[in-house]
Amino acid sequence: MAERRPGRYVARLIVVVYLFLLVAWPLFLVGQNTFDGGLENLRSIVEDPDVVHALRLSLMVAVIAVVINTVFGVGISLLLVRYEFPGKRLLSALLDVPLSVSPIVVGLSLVLVYGGRNGWFGPTLEDAGIQVIFATPGIVMATVFVALPLVIREVVPVLEEVGDEQEQAARSLGANGFQTFWRITLPAIKWGVTYGVVLSLARSLGEFGAVKVVSGNVLGETRTATLVVEEKYLNFDKGGAYATAFLLALVAVAAIVVVSVLRPKEEDR
Amino acid sequence: MSIEISNVSKRFGSFVALDDVSVSIPSGQLTALLGPSGGGKSTLLRIIAGLEQADSGSVRIEGVDATGLPPQKRNVGFVFQHYAAFKHMSVRRNVAFGLEIRRRPKAEIRERVDELLRLVHLEQFGDRLPAQLSGGQRQRMALARALAVEPTVLLLDEPFGALDAKVRKELRDWLRRLHDEVHVTTVFVTHDQEEALEVADEIVVINDGRIEQIGTPDELYDAPANDFVMRFLGPVTQLGDQLVRPHDLVIHTGDPEPGAVTGQVSRITRIGFEIRVEVTTGDQVVVVTLTRTRFRALDIEEGRRCGSGWRPRRSLTRCASVEEARCRSRHAVTTPSGR
CATH class of the missing domain: 2.40.50.100 (RNA polymerase II/Efflux pump adaptor protein, barrel-sandwich hybrid domain)
Structure with a gap:
């Protein structure tokens, strides 16, 4: 055990102050502004059908995006860890693109491909009756894109650590590929998956830039909660903006807190 | 002959793990694949189990051509050096795994698991998790798990390699007695000549991807086919x-x-x-x-x-x-x- 020197306390103090000024205090102020006039701000947005629609849309888009990202994320993680194939490193690098590219670029590039009028693929889809841009599918796609690597980056290290001996043992005991995955692999990586899901959910709920470009921001139709926050803020409805922002933050923080509490300590696993 | 390996070759990149190996492993006996690390013995065992595919050659288990069969269709029991315990399952569920996959009735599974836990002296530990067992206990659990499905052959890959010297000695005595009781055709891989000489009915010496000699411990010790076998089996x-x-x-x-x-x-x-x-x-x-x-x-x-x-x-x-x-x-x- 290291001796207790003043330096350690100074270091701790710096970290706490830094996090306080950067994260805790601003978030707290959002909450404080929300409850400025009691529950008035919250009541006004809950009673506004357009805001309720936006919140519902955000939640629905987030859930769909999380489901898609979880299924593909676990699949791609298995592919990356358990199989050797040419181009594996390239694939791994490509998977980080969504984290490094600005969401607004994601939005623009989706419009270029799926845009109804001038898009590369859009008019064909529109002829078939499927509208992507300025509609829910586009919002889901943009959200899936930006949150794509989160599950993978959580699951890959866990898969590597667990190794494949348990899977081989299951195969030798008669389990087929699906049974091995369901009974052995999935339980072994469940906390990695859970954490990935929570991060994806938080990220998906909060996506703004890409969604703003592809959604068209139509009130009561394709306006998501984050867009409502911007709209209200620009229209000097600060109370409503804070209240909506507070709800968004609440869901994300709650999800992370719940998982942190449920997640077993390292030695219990 | 229980396991018939004919002309099996296997390469990993430019490394030749097995070079045109043919060997017959007799039914009901305890056979050791003995050789230095990297000599190809584990690869041969994994090819028998189907965990590795041979580049060429064939494997027959009890007369059935198993060359192209996936591991789950070969009905072999496999025991790993590092136990490969299912960490999230109790000892009972570990042992029951193969039977649950085969959808046996619950009562039958319970009975069989009890019997196996008695056999490996773990009847008091059924509800524990593998992490709460010692290395020797975990390996006995792994053995019970492999035996549960009544495998045609039992394959053990350096089963005592991760254990300390004393437990290793106890466990190999115990394996010998267990084999005399259960009589399942058993093949185990080891680099420890003493272990092979003490436990095995028959020893296959493998080096550099080739078989150097096959015989009983006495034959190998008294009449080694070449200097390599002589050197490997004891001090010279x-x-x-x-x-x-x-x-x-x-x-x-x-x-x-x-x-x-x-x-x-x-x-x-x-x-x-x-x-x-x-x-x-x-x-x-x-x-x-x-x-x-x-x-x-x-x-x-x-x-x-x-x-x-x-x-x-x-x-x-x-x-x-x-x-x-x-x-x-x-x-x-x-x-x-x-x-």
């Missing part, structure tokens, strides 16, 4: 241009017998019950091992270090004459007391 020492076992040599301290090789005792080491005597004969150092009783009767001592080399002290040194006199299969070294 060079006498003239011959490779012999140190305990097959005899030291005499009388007058040099005809044909004896003479030399000087350069070092004596006591290892438990046996004494290792190094005799320098010209440019060769011959190692002789003998029992303490025999050593006392000979009354020999080593020269003392003095200055830059070994320099014998007059009263303590004996001139050793080392002779190679065959006495049945025994070689002899004589160390006469001439000064």
